[in-house]
Amino acid sequence: MSEQSAKPYLVRAICEWCADNGLTPYLAVRVNPQTRVPAAFVKNGEIVLNVSATATRKLTIDNQWIQFTARFNGSSQEVAVPMGAVIGIFAKETGYGFSFTAPDDPVAALASSSNSRDTDLQSRMGEAPRKRPSHLSVVK
Numbered sequence: 001m002s003e004q005s006a007k008p009y010l011v012r013a014i015c016e017w018c019a020d021n022g023l024t025p026y027l028a029v030r031v032n033p034q035t036r037v038p039a040a041f042v043k044n045g046e047i048v049l050n051v052s053a054t055a056t057r058k059l060t061i062d063n064q065w066i067q068f069t070a071r072f073n074g075s076s077q078e079v080a081v082p083m084g085a086v087i088g089i090f091a092k093e094t095g096y097g098f099s100f101t102a103p104d105d106p107v108a109a110l111a112s113s114s115n116s117r118d119t120d121l122q123s124r125m126g127e128a129p130r131k132r133p134s135h136l137s138v139v140k
Helices: 008-020 105-124
Strands: 025-032 046-050 058-062 065-072 075-082 086-091 097-099
Touching: 008 025, 008 058, 008 086, 008 097, 025 097
Parallel strands: none
Antiparallel strands: 025 046, 025 086, 058 065, 065 075, 086 097
């Protein structure tokens, strides 16, 4: 028996967390032949999709696919993304979320994704990485 991927559960969890906190969930996708997205919005083989409840209709996220209907330039289109094509899920406003990789070694994937999670997704969105203020203070 093979172990099931945690990716679909994490994608659903981030979407729910965003909805609970009034944030906008964005899905980063590496387009492949199975991916059905509007080709006009694909850049460098990738697309970022707003998957909020207000931007989509009939959103379903199961263990194999993310499917919904959305408007692109005023026309309604069906979108279907295989879970294997998802490379990240994050909140637009804060950048918090997860990035995913598909290397041969799953342990290496955990190490590399934890180091580059925030900067990788923000660079895809054209934002500079945010510097977090220090939690330390000078005591004299």
